Amino acid sequence: MLEGKLVNLRALEPGDVDREFQWVNDRDVTRYLTIRYPMAKGEEERWLNDRPANDFRNTVLAIETKDGVHIGNIGLEDGQPENRKASLGIMIGDKTYWSNGYGSDAIVTLLRFAFHEMNMNRVWLHVHDFNEHAQTCYKKVGFVEEGKLRQNAYQEGRYFDTIAMGILRSEFDELYGGDADA
Amino acid sequence: MLEGQLVRLRRPELTDAERCYRWFNDQDVVGNLIAQRYLISLAEEERFLRGMPEMSYSNGGILAIETKDGRHIGMTSFYDVRMEDSQAGLAITIGEKEWWSKGYGGDAVLTLVGFGFHQMNLNRVWLTTVEYNKRAIACYKRCGFREEACLRQDVFRHGRYWDFVQMAILRQEFDEQQEGGHRA
Numbered sequence: 001m002l003e004g005k006l007v008n009l010r011a012l013e014p015g016d017v018d019r020e021f022q023w024v025n026d027r028d029v030t031r032y033l034t035i036r037y038p039m040a041k042g043e044e045e046r047w048l049n050d051r052p053a054n055d056f057r058n059t060v061l062a063i064e065t066k067d068g069v070h071i072g073n074i075g076l077e078d079g080q081p082e083n084r085k086a087s088l089g090i091m092i093g094d095k096t097y098w099s100n101g102y103g104s105d106a107i108v109t110l111l112r113f114a115f116h117e118m119n120m121n122r123v124w125l126h127v128h129d130f131n132e133h134a135q136t137c138y139k140k141v142g143f144v145e146e147g148k149l150r151q152n153a154y155q156e157g158r159y160f161d162t163i164a165m166g167i168l169r170s171e172f173d174e175l176y177g178g179d180a181d182a
Numbered sequence: 183m184l185e186g187q188l189v190r191l192r193r194p195e196l197t198d199a200e201r202c203y204r205w206f207n208d209q210d211v212v213g214n215l216i217a218q219r220y221l222i223s224l225a226e227e228e229r230f231l232r233g234m235p236e237m238s239y240s241n242g243g244i245l246a247i248e249t250k251d252g253r254h255i256g257m258t259s260f261y262d263v264r265m266e267d268s269q270a271g272l273a274i275t276i277g278e279k280e281w282w283s284k285g286y287g288g289d290a291v292l293t294l295v296g297f298g299f300h301q302m303n304l305n306r307v308w309l310t311t312v313e314y315n316k317r318a319i320a321c322y323k324r325c326g327f328r329e330e331a332c333l334r335q336d337v338f339r340h341g342r343y344w345d346f347v348q349m350a351i352l353r354q355e356f357d358e359q360q361e362g363g364h365r366a
Contacts, residue, residue: 036266082219083338121343122335147331151306151352154267159305164331164348 002061004109006102009061009074014048016062017041019070023093031155032131033091056081056118063092063106071097074106076114076123084121086114099133107141108176115169116178124166128153135163142175143167184245186293188286191245191258196231198246201254203227205277214315215275216337216346239263239302242270247290255281258290260298260307269306270298288321295325296360299353308350312337319347326359327351 002009060075072092079086114120143165151159184191203224212218237243242260256276263270298304327349336346
């Protein structure tokens with residue numbers, strides 16, 4: 001369990017399937033992600049049951065409130081040991097918990113783990129240009145905008161730009177302190 | 183065969199293995215390449231060429247770069263093709279160093295990009311280069327690619343982290359520049 005101020009992060013369990021199934025089929029949620037096709041419950045079950053243990057290359061964790069409500073997932077993908085970097089993805093699937101600081105707290109908690117336990121040097125992410133709410137959140141946490149990928153994503157009848165962002169370990173330590181319980 | 187002004191592109195053959203083996207173990211060549219870090223054997227190169235899937239929209243594909251008189255000087259490819267977003271990543275290596283800085287790489291890039299936009303119906307082609315590869319960055323700009331992002335400390339090579347420059351060209355930009363008779 002990784003403990004944040006508002007949330008805890010834990011490994012996913014097969015019993016999370018009903019919530020996962022609902023979230024990844026909710027277009028209000030997925031229009032901000034790269035999920036596009038409807039997913040069957042069986043596919044979701046297989047994914048939860050068959051996914052390998054969390055490690056440097058790929059980690060997915062459940063975000064829980066302090067009273068144990070599972071509200072979304074957060075993860076690091078494409079971990080590259082030579083370059084000590086990974087990409088961050090997050091979904092708050094339970095819409096009633098949007099805009100309350102849970103996402104930011106989950107990100108800071110995972111970044112601390114990435115930089116101080118996994119020995120990452122850089123964490124990066126991509127976000128749709130129309131998702132201004134998420135961009136504000138990422139900047140507040142400490143991500144720096146690094147560029148704009150033109151016409152990078154097609155959905156809802158047109159191409160949208162994608163914003164590239166990144167945070168370095170040195171920047172994280174300056175903002176949150178290098179010690180473990182900052 | 184895809185015909186450019188200076189080069190033609192063809193699918194790799196098993197007989198290319200020895201040249202690829204030499205290039206992808208040459209530190210002057212791979213020092214600029216991001217995906218290529220570890221040494222490879224001739225047997226691994228042959229296995230790779232033998233197991234290569236056919237070229238298609240979803241597979242992308244690797245092409246050999248030849249001069250017009252049939253000399254194999256490098257490789258170029260589309261990878262990470264995303265169907266819904268109609269885009270692909272482009273990679274290129276001129277392995278024969280005496281053919282560097284003579285316009286062959288730029289011609290190969292424009293030839294492959296033209297194929298991507300006009301035969302595959304792509305909308306966007308992107309690529310990344312490590313910041314110290316100034317020759318490549320200048321070449322891509324001449325081809326019409328625009329710098330879109332500077333990914334800080336994105337890659338570790340030669341004892342330290344380096345920024346990655348991400349560039350892209352859109353189909354509309356390519357068409358406008360072709361109408362203007364532009365060549366790299």
